[in-house]
Amino acid sequence: MSTSPDSIIGRATPRIDGPLKTTGAAEYAADFHFEGMAHAVTVGATIASGRITKLDTATAESMPGVLLVLHHGNIGPLYRTVPGDDSATNSEVRSPFEDEVVRHWGQHVAVVVAETLEQATAAAAAVKVEYALEAANVRLKLDDFKGERKTISDRGDVDQAFDDAPVKVDQTYVTPVETHNPIEMHASVVRWDGDRVTLYETSQGVMNHRAVMAQVLGLPLENVRVVTRFLGSGFGGKLFPWPHAAMAAVAARKLNRPVKLSMTRRMMFSNVGYRPRTEQHIQLGATKEGKLLALRHEYLNNTSMLDDFDEGCGEATPYLYSVANLEVTGAQPRRNMGAPMWMRGPGAVPGLYALESGMNELADALDMDPLQLRLKNDAEKDESHDNIPFSSRHLRECLETGAKKFGWERRNAAIGSMRKDGKILGWGMAAASWVAVRLPCTATVEFCANGRLCVRCGTQDIGTGTYTIFAQVLHEKTGVPLDRIDVILGDSSLPSGPMSGGSMVTGSVLNAIADGANNAIKRLQQLAAATEGTPLHGAKLETVAFTEGRLHLKDQEASSGAHFADILGAAKLSRISAEGKTVPTWEDPKSKGFSLHSYGAQFVEVEWEPEIAKLRVSRVVTVIDAGKIINPAAAANQVAGAVVMGVGMGMLEETRYEQRTGQPINGNLADYLVATCADTPDIDVTFLDYPDPIMGEYGARGVGEIGLAGVAAAITAAVHHATGVRVRELPVRIEHLLESKIVSV
Amino acid sequence: MQTFQYTKAASIDKALGAASGAKFIAGGTTLVDLMKLSVEKPSGLVDINLLPLDKVETLPNGGLRIGAMVRNSDLAWNAEVQKNYAVLSQALLSGASPQLRNMATTGGNLLQRTRCVYFREPSAGTPGGYGCNKRTPGSGCAAMEGFNRMHAVLGTSDKCIATHPSDMCVAMAALEATIQTEGPKGKRTIAFADFHKVPGDTPHLENALEPGELVTYVDLPKPVEGAKSVYLKLRDRASYEFALASCAVVAKVEGGRIRYARVAMGGVGTKPWRSHEAEAALMGKAANAETFRHAAEAALKDAKPHGENAFKVELAKRCVVRTLKMATA
């Protein structure tokens, strides 16, 4: 449906949960404290491969305050989740302490529970572990992979077309391991009540988390409750449960006391996922005029010894451009490293770094403007899926709008040719894309006799503004002011809601809420007509209108009717509620046969001082086509934040594995560099704001990830433009820049 | 658990009377970190925050006396420092973050320890842990063959290549500061160049302080008339990172010739690295790019890269050249 210009849908709306956060009242998982709560600290392996031969807990157990030391010998039964069960996705196949084999550095080998955190920490350090060491494979490079590659997408004859192409690019692009570093550390606070358990978790998916924990702990689903009221961000690292949650749950059950287990920053680097290293071979063939003839994208990403984690770098490649001959393949060599996990824009972000870098190199090989190259090869249909139409694709407009805002036409393509304030400028650009899916979910909407309106859904706000946009939808549907709307999320006992991943919450839940609101209004109308003592008593249903919280006859002023609170009062009801549902895109006949994606364009400027090899990203123009934007303030915040993360990906972030031990040796925020405020460029975010008719009510697709896609490729292109140095292995470092032939302005 | 005795010293005398094995705690921004990492295990902490060492005063000789407890922020924004010792203010403000600088003290900054990732590993120097000769003499040096991008290229030995991380100290080296101390054996004055030690065969001995000796002041000489001073720090990100290379210069140009030059480097040395070689290459020469490059070459002449930090040699040279250019402009 379309919204009027003065609708709250599309209006920048401050966070309804903002005051809770700024006053410290918002309760994050580790903020939960319970009477008698004990503290757990884990012991991590100090080798990357081998077998535990001796685990001596005697000293630890005798230390003050120590209540319990759990390990392979005494954890008791824990279960794996059913393979292929999409409702219960775990991070690691293996359950904690399942065997005595160590497969990566830092793997939990024991957990110590004590009265205080300090006692548990001290005792954890006193657990003595001996190992039979085995050769570990933590080799950084994946190029020794000899195994089979899975075909992801395939059309035409790439070999022939590439051979025949007059202009070619044939390069490999590398992205390093990057570690999720939300400021809030993972934590589990677990409390049992008989055979029922409540877990206060740092989760991006409370429903899935509950399903996993029920299976892992061997409990009926209804005996498990998972709560995540607020999340200090996750970036994907908190999508699925990690072993510490089950460890805390077992400890709490054995002790019959609440237990808190919180990760340290150091453990964040070894126990709770990371974006794996990718090595991506790109072959592009084109005519002399720049028409693509062949596109090959072969990617490798490392996975752990037991988990089959496919980063999916070929996600965007098959449909982004029009090209008759294409092949995308992928494979996952194993390493003695922890299980990888989705990180913001998984697949597409590293994948587009490679593809878009290839496109930028092709433009250079063609002596063609990289913007024109993209426009020339823009796809009209999804060529990877029988030429089905795109639901709403405005990549061309993203590119053209971005170019205009950035001033791209002033670009002088010669390397090192552009200047500003005694510095050299480099300009680069890239296209971006991200999938769109509507997930099934349920929400209930409830009108209360106290005049408040409430929506409940078992999804969660991971810091992105979910609470607020839900309230916006209810306000839009009912006119009830935002401060009388309660949004209840983050609890698995609520109606089933989606995971906060893949930028899918907005597009998914808004439909259910709108549906729920419509249904609840209908029930109110019925109630009003049926309730004696209201001005609407006896009215025909089709004559009853609902305006700004009031029920009235359609042909009369709203003031003539009654407020819903009065109607509930007259009917002697505390509330009336209704359920709303979202039909997933894959079950909706309207969305079948459409290719659903968001698009974007990134334009980047870097400033380069060759005399001191200093390069900073100074300006980014981002144009995003993500359907209807519900809350432009929150959406711009998401995209700008993603751009800053892109600066980190392009220039700073890399987890380093010590080759002798397999330890992520820079596992702290001093040695693992993320962008600081001072690294934040001038960022200009524009939304095209075209509702996607296939996405349902409002036509929103979600914006959490797309802002990161393409940034790194645009940065490396800008770096090349400024310095002449082509960096094909991220991040761009001073070491690379010192190779520039340009040594002064 | 590491237990320790905590006492708050009301006077310098009381502070000096502390038991052996105790450490002074000032801002705590280095020490508390290292205690959490099990690198430092003092039996006691003597809190020196009450000591009357928190003032910046002009000395009769026209120099400046900085109390050991003067916070990095206060020192950086001190009007006298900004006017006459700009290099010091700039160096301080390039370090850490505002919150840390508000806590960090002059004495603590002098004595901050290396950021070598192996040194900071809790188990370094223990059997099964990474070798670290600073932590346990004779246990080896894991950084030699490891993650050593941040490590030193000057003043290293085959026992240790850990960088001295301070920015403030680089400026003080160029300013030819002197350090005043008071210990069980009385007061003494230590020239800045003699305060920090290169690792040699004894990387665990980092400075000239005797056990229980307290830094009371850092004295700066009278500002050199007509000189200009500059600090430049190069690093991967724009803020909140230790130097990959930095340079402090105090220089005076007259008639196009360099009449006074003090050059010190950070991020590249095992101690705050004063370069007499660079200074010699500058004295009396024309203040131009060629001279600066000669000086930079001289400064890094003895540089010894290890694996990943090879780039620092060229980076440090460029840093020296640029700083000289700024200081003589």
Ligand SMILES: Cc1cc2nc3c(=O)[nH]c(=O)nc-3n(C[C@H](O)[C@H](O)[C@H](O)COP(=O)(O)OP(=O)(O)OC[C@H]3O[C@@H](n4cnc5c(N)ncnc54)[C@H](O)[C@@H]3O)c2cc1C
């Ligand atoms: C995240 C982070 C980033 C940082 N970044 C930078 C940076 O970019 N550049 C930089 O230069 N520094 C940086 N620092 C280091 C910071 O400057 C030092 O931690 C600080 O200066 C130490 O001062 P303090 O008063 O807190 O010392 P403390 O931690 O209190 O003491 C440090 C040591 O000095 C001893 N000590 C203190 N005062 C005296 C005294 N008067 N006499 C004798 N001994 C004494 C203590 O016993 C202890 O051994 C950073 C620190 C952190 C934590």
